[in-house]
Amino acid sequence: MESGETMNITYTTPSYRNLAEHVGRELAVVPEPCRLVTGTTLWLENLSTPWENDGVSHFEARFTGPAGQELLPDFYRLRGDGVVFSLHLEPVARDLRCVHYVVTLSEPATHGAVEVPLAG
DSSP: OOOOOOOOOOOOOOOOHHHHTTTTSSSEOOTTTSSSSOOOOEEHHHHHHHHTTTTTTEEEEEEEEEEGOOSSSEEEEOOOOOTEEEEEEEEEEESSSEEEEEEEEEOOSSSOOOOOOOOO
16 A cells, blocks of 8 residues: 555455355454554454344354464454444463464344244
């Protein structure tokens, strides 16, 4: 980027559709002035199959990052392909090389659910 150029960044809602476009890609953790987070990247491994409850769709996003730069459970801004997501990362597993994180998200269900009467 040349001097004087501004970077176009779009802050994006972390919906299933928006995150699905980034599965298999790296996302950079945006450095925060109050944290010791620099140069950390995470790999968006996959998204779970969404499940629905009371008109709300829930899903999990699973990330992997380097073991030497483990992030504490907290909200982080992740940047990739011109967009930034704010996500609450929760470390769930670690090995010698990697730390695995999960993010649980919810959004209004987008398809019309068919109501099935309960047996009485």
